[in-house]
Amino acid sequence: MKTSKTISRRNLLKGIALGAGAATLAACAPASQRPAPAEAPQSEAATQPAAAPAAPSGPTEIVYWGFSGGLGNTEDELVKMYNDKNTGVTIKREVQGNYEETAQKLTAQLAAKSDLPQIVLLSDVWWFKFYRSGSLLPLNELVAAQKMDTADFVDSLWIEGVRKGVQHWIPFARSTPLFYYNADMLEAAGLEARGPKTWNEFMEWAPKLVQKEGDTLKVAAFAHPGAASYIAWLFQCVAWQFGGSYSDAEFNIKLLEPDTVRAGQFYQDTVNKMGWAIASQDVQKDFVTGLAATAMLSTGSLAGVLRDATFRVGTAFLPEEKQFGCCTGGAGLAILAGASPDKAAAAMQYIDWATGNEGGAFWSQNTGYMPVRKSTAASESYAKFFEERPQAKTAVEQLPKTKPQDAARVFIPGGDQIIGKGLERIIISKEDVTTVWTDVTAELNREAEPVKRDIAAMGG
Amino acid sequence: MKSPPNNQNLIGRIRRDWREWLTFVLLAGPNLGLFVIFTYAPMLNNVLLSFQEYDLIRSTGTWVGLTNFQTVFNSSQTGRILLNTLVFTVASVGGVLLLGLFGGLLLNQPLRGRNAARSILFSPFIISGAAIAIVWIYIFDPRFGLLYTILKWLGLTSPNWLGDPNWALLAVIIVYIWRNLGYATVIYIAGLQAIPADLYEAARVDGAGLWARMRHVTLPGLAPVVFFLIVTSILSSFQAFDLINVMTRGGPANATNTLIYHLYEMAFINLSVGRAAVIALALFGLMFIVTLLQLRYLERRVTYA
Structure with a gap:
């Protein structure tokens, strides 16, 4: 006589384990898959x-x-x-x-x-x-x-x-990025209510803007965002100001060029060695609540900043170092x-x-x-x-001086986050700048390959 | 010596078998079909994807052999991500199991308002993870948050929970435990109520104290429940995505980047589907091995009542 087999708890658990694992795998797969050799995108006529x-x-x-x-x-x-x-x-x-x-x-x-x-x-x-x-x-x-x-x-x-x-x-x-400043704080620190002409000038201002409670910064002179808040967009301008860049238009990565390394070192020093900047989770919030006296933020943040700030907000061109640099x-x-x-x-x-x-x-x-x-x-x-709203005029006046972004950030898939995470390692984890840029360069080079192939197939 | 079955019997048996087979197909078929279409076929597809450089937008791929595996396993980030996954899993599952046991024992007592307490404790489990994450971002705010205020009363300064790589993973673990505690508690309560009361009476007659009753009656009685919770909690903690995505997006500086978040990042930010498929395979393999080990070594110690 046949015996019927009932499911045991052991089998049920095995089933759950298999099912859960399979679901994880399944979640990654696209709905349909048609393996085919890479082909050039549809022609424009089509x-x-x-x-x-x-x-x-x-x-x-x-x-x-x-x-x-x-x-x-x-x-x-x-x-x-x-x-x-x-x-x-x-x-x-x-x-x-x-x-x-x-x-x-x-x-x-x-x-x-x-x-x-x-x-x-x-x-x-x-x-x-x-x-x-x-x-x-x-x-x-x-x-x-x-x-x-x-x-x-x-x-x-x-x-x-x-x-x-x-x-x-x-x-x-x-x-474009703009330099936002808390005019009340600048004046209270005995400074003029304007943006700094250069980063060197701002380094002289910064110690006067910082307020500490014991070892904790109560007010920072400046706030850096994280990778998720597009730090790679803002730092691109600083890299340019220092004479460096992320890449040229042909995807040759320039992170290890001395000026880009110098810019990375400057960002790390603002938080660690000089100690007047913070790595912020939400730069706009930290600026409007007075935790940071100044910040680089998008022009798109202007309406929100003016709505929420309880102090006089000023905007200025980005500071220069070797030269001016600002991206769209x-x-x-x-x-x-x-x-x-x-x-x-x-x-x-x-x-x-x-x-x-x-x-x-x-x-x-x-x-x-x-x-x-x-x-x-x-x-x-x-x-x-x-x-x-005179603050809005700054953006329009700065616009003719801006230039399009580096290919490494905008054209390489994930480029923005790859560079942004590298910057987090530099600023937050205090890792050596050259080591980080070496890793990031390797990753960008790898990710750039399919893009270069596609561009070649499309004829430029 | 057995006589050969006559034809009538044989036809009857074939009919019965056929009917049983049909019933099986009718009952199990639809479910099995859904599994094949939505789970096993995509799973197989994932294996194929792991050997390809696949363009998600165009739905085209080229075979690249083991390149994706080499890239993922040689990446400087992989070690950190595996460690994060391990720490997150061990701490969150351990926390849920221990605190859940405490909650279960407490709420199994005939206390006033215990039904309300059970409901309150269980409620985070049914709230959306994204909503929980948003609320906890406010609670963790190092300058205005609820935790900041509580720590200030105690004369302590608040760490920068989500902004400091040394604290961020702990912060996510705390929220994960808070969210899943109620579920473990309810399962424990069910387990506790299934332990026959006469076992406790017999133990009491034998002179067993509180600790001895706990050790020799409660814990062995709860063994199947603990085993169930360990297996399911580990599997779900491996797949904890919502809290990390909303609270930290794997940051700062990769401090909360786990395998499941890295998988998402690879597939939908870097658009590198082949490498994401490799990570999914690694995650599947890891979960599979952990579960097999549990079934092999842990279940031996479990006695089902």
């Missing part, structure tokens, strides 16, 4: 809308993945302004999270080939990855059909989204390659408005991001705005 773009004929709904959090609230108002105009195009704004989360969701949806938006907000370090994969629509024809005045865009911002003469990423929420940053708008010609044209209509004199002015004045068009910055509304 990703162009089938017909010549034309103005949308009927009511068209465009899905847009945009900002989350406080900036998302402002963007809700922006979208509402546009939708209230009844142009025949309705924008449906959806939120996926921060820049990284938006890019991850987009990656998943592209693999699944479903539920894709028409417009997506992509940060400086993410758009290129989607361009490489042929996921972004080439925009030249749409720009021409929309009669957008491309010469009106700030040149340095416009050219960042151009590859091989074709626009793929239109500047929208663009920023932030995010732009892209249209996905799968959009139908009608939807693509409608999407471009919105982008034109949102970056233009009406939408763009509202957006930049209410966030702190820079006006991306020259005519917006020169408009009457902006003249009035600068009177009310």
